[in-house]
Amino acid sequence: MAVKATPAVFSAPEPVVDWDVLAARARGLRRAKAVVLYAFLIAVSLPIILPYFWLVTIAFSAKTGVAETAVLWRSMAVVVPTVIALWLAAAFAQSRRQMWIGMGAVAAVAAFAFALLVGPDLHIGNFIFLWEPDFASVVRSRIGEVKGAVQFPNVWHAFGNSILIAGTQTAIVVTVASLAAYSLSRFQFPGRSAMLRSLLVLHAFPVLTLIVPMFLMLYWIGLLDTLFGVILVLVAFELPFAIFIMKGFFDAVPWDIEMSALTDGASRRQAFLSVVLPQVRNGILAIAVFTFIRGWEEYIFVFTFLIRNTNWTMSLYMYWVRDDVMGVDYGVVSAVGVFYLVPSLILYLAAQRYLMQMSIGGVKG
């Protein structure tokens, strides 16, 4: 069954191709695409970054009783050109080394300009709340007001409460979600698929709708105005999603290694702890970080269910500071905001590597 060779037919002579020109064109196109992409990303990220930048600038520069924006504009005059210069440096650099040199130069110039334009206005006086519990009176007295202020608890007390709520909530959610997700992933039992479906449905309801019944429940149980009551409520609302995420992680762990552990002499519990759990470490880290931050930023439930000021969390502290000294000293309000922000930021930076790996893939019914 030989294939008959068809004679080659070329009507036109082959045009001369200049490979260098083609390569140059492709190179130019690639670079243009990158430039446009970065310009777009910068444009959309500025409105997100700018408020945080201002928050920090205000916290370190505003003075009691003075509402001026000159510092903000001067800092903007440094930051915006810096971002654009960094972008240009990245776009026009011919090599990685050139890019780092360019960026380094831009950063040095920007640091110098910042020190010159904004530097003289920087101070840490707004962080007075860290060492002066009755800072509200101090701030008010600066502008001659002496009327009785809200009795603020020590900020470290509120900080401790927030850590306690977020930390305990995280510990409970991680433990319960891991065990529940493992069972859902590995065992067949009546009601399993109904449970999986309800996990998703539960997450779909706006939690705010339950605030009145929850209030009544906590009141009757006797957990109203206790940190533990709030922790229980938060755990209940966080669990469904955490279980769902963890189930995806457990589903991705092959049965083989578990069976292998069982034949190697491990009990089911030992196999879970020493072989399966280490495989879902990233999932546990991810839900731990998210749950902690969720508890750290919690506002509505603590506002509703906590009353005594010794039970204040950072969000309530922030709320009352704004209520009390806003208008007199927005520098202090911003400083509290920065102080409130720092732990979340540190946590995110530390766990970023693991959060990036989180995926809700591999979810089986």
Next chain:
Amino acid sequence: MAKIEFRNVVKRFGDVEVIPDMNLVIEDGEFVALLGPSGCGKSTSLFMLAGIYVPSGGELLFDGHVVNEVEARDRNVGIVFQSYALYPHMSVRDNILFPLRFKKTPRDEALGRVKGAADLVRVAELLERKPSELSGGQQQRVALARALVKEPQLLLLDEPLSNLDATLRLSMRTEIKSLQEKLGVTTVLVTHDQIEATTMADRIICMRAGRIEQIGTPDDLYLRPASLFVASFIGSPPINLIAGEAQGGTVAVNGAKFPVEGASGAVTVGLRPEHLRFGDSGFTGHIVQIEPMGREILYVVETGIGIIRVLEQGSSATHATGEKVKIGFSPENSLVFETAHQKLLPGAHVHAPA
């Protein structure tokens, strides 16, 4: 070391009966292979031996003791999975050490045994590495070391070679076989690859749809297959199956007649490709494809009764594509099956080559 026995073992998953009734005895120190296509129940049998599945009925015995309810961890069984199932977060040393952790072996002795097992499969220089830093063959060896370090009474191998490349498969085959001979451990190999089964095992248990089709030595299965299924499953290139007619102990196929004791009605004649040769009479057809296989040449011939494969010794083709040929066979080399029951007629089997 243990003698294994299946007595009327049944395994059901819900309504699906995977193994209807299994009876089998594996002698102490024997190397057997469970061979069959995927879904034939061979892995289910293996997991019942390991203690991961509990039989739905019947009895499973180790050395005469019923072990149906005995937990996997108490059975002292070593298992090598198809995926090797090494613990990814542990070093090779900790992987091999893992089974000893639960036996409360003193630390010094345990480390000594890890060293011994690692030496046995030649991975001693890899102890500090993580499984992800090993090649497929090295992972395979580590999995073997982990299965052997606890000195199991039964070693189970679940498709252990299927993830290796061809060359490595060949050498691992030899290595596992000689290791088993050296240690004398009762071993059950599960595979769908007939070459793996025939080269390594003392006896082969050929399974189909949860039932045992035939138990025998590799020679038995090749030369005296009990059924059409075994005949077509064993052997590469596959056996040629040709429809024939029999009357009063005489089989007629394509004009040729030969006597087979007890043959009557529709029969299927099985002819191994190496037992066919080109000649002046026989099935006529033309060659459509030639496949050189090194020492042999495989001719694919299209005839009036379908495709027939002929294997010829020699490394260069003596015939050309498109050539008209006649294929002859000798009756003593033919396997005659009753078409209705698909069973081998007892009067016919291939005589071992003289």
